[in-house]
Amino acid sequence: MSVYEGTGPLEKWILDRYYAILSEFEGKTFGSKDIELFLGKDSNLRLDNIxxxxxxxSKERLVTVVKVGAKNTKLYKINRITNCIEVSKGTTKDQIIRILKTGADLIRGRVDYRVLLVLLFYKALSDRWMAEVRKFYQETQDWKAAYHLANISKYYLYDENTEKLHNWDEATKDKINLMQNFITSLNQISEMNPKLADIKLLVSKLGLTSFVNHPDNVHTFMDLINLFSKINVEDADYDVLGSAYEWILSYFAQSIAKAGEIFTPREVIQMMIEILDIRPDSDILDPASGSGSMLIEAHKYVSKKYKDGKTLKLEGQEFNDINTPLSKINLLMHGIENYVIHLGDSLTGPKFKKTDFIISNPPWNLDGYDERKVNVEGLKDIYNLGFTNKQSADWLWIQLMLHNLRKKAAIILDNGALFRGGKEQNIRKNLIENYDLLEAIILLPEKLFYNTGAPGAILIFNKEKELKRHKKVLFINASLDFEKHPEVRKLNALSEQNIKKIVQTYNDFKEEEGFSKIVDYETLKQKEYNFNVTLYAFPKTVREEINIRQEWSELAKKEKELSQLEKKIEGFLEEVGI
Known part of the structure; x- marks a missing residue:
């Protein structure tokens, strides 16, 4: 199998001109002079260095030299991007990611990158549905009956009223009406399947409709369709599809960060879930669910450890009207259907009830949620520890989750929320004086997150504390426990060993000099409810043992060598008369 990866992302100025000459020269041979004359007709495409x-x-194999003439002049032929990619049967995760990378290059600067998620989902949905159709056809020898049974078994991709198929192959087979048929099929699938109703919203919100309808994007869209048509994922493991889906999110995480959204590294989520040790038949909530990754990892954990992920009730709420449907697609791509995702503001309009476990990374320092916004009927009981200032809603999130918690919660906050004064300090005071819920605080290393270099901290709350943990908090300083990120040079990551050390320390509720410290509530009171981890557990500084006699001997030796060198230089200078 050969797979074209290219040498790197193609810049938009290259892609624009590539598609322009593709329209003119596909199937023909041409020279540099032909390209210069053709691009020169349009001031927006003209180039000084053809x-x-x-x-x-040529490096990207998008043009091939077919002949070298007199004076080394070259004749080229142009290749379609998708013709450079071959995928063998039984598509793997790496192959799908290569397809996605090429797709990202194609649409860069033209449309929201998240349309790739929609395309991948549609292709996967169609492949798996058609596998069901073929299975039922073997039993019935009747295609319409097979379509009907596949509709019932999976999702409706066959409109039984119009007798029209809306799977990928049918939507893309007519190249002349490709754009219209593709959007129509997506919208129809959305209307026929209540659980997929948000697809229609995504098609509009992500700009896919306007992208498809723009004449300049005809070739780009055709290449995208050809690209995704190369993969067949009917037998691909759900984890392969889900991992590919999450790869897109992580690949563009830096651009997400610039927009203020948070992408939580998977290893951080996995550590939080290990600490919670979520059990089968549990309710799990993320009130700031984003892409749904917290809920997905919880499902994976219970499925792997207890072989019983389907007994979970997964619930989330998300304010962003694009993230909400994307998170549902993400869950489905992982083969998870036992979920409910609400759209709305969790702080002012929570749509969930009490739950066993809560795991979340809410927006840090979210502003605009002061007393005037949340001191209203229906919310007063939730925020009974106190209101925050307008600059940060961190401790409102904590109160919201504690109000809806039955067992344990793991929540990531900005490190500053642990020690800021004023109203936040008063909330921490009320928490310690009135409840025995805070069990542990873990200071994370810096540079784990794309959107901030700040370290962040995980707060563990437990409504079922063991007796030995009553009125105590375990502070864990993991600020130095990291490795360099394997792919992003400026980032750090948690290794398996790092995670194991942190989880084991929490489970054993033990102290280790410079790493963990057990602090009782009375001490926290004396420290004026300052939860700053470094106040209680400060990393040991490694003292370098110095052998004075040996160091002095080495210094004397160096001085002797320097003296000899100076004499040599003086001798050279005398010889040349200086």
Missing amino acids: SEFLSTL
């Missing part, structure tokens, strides 16, 4: 442009296309 050789550099053709050299780039």
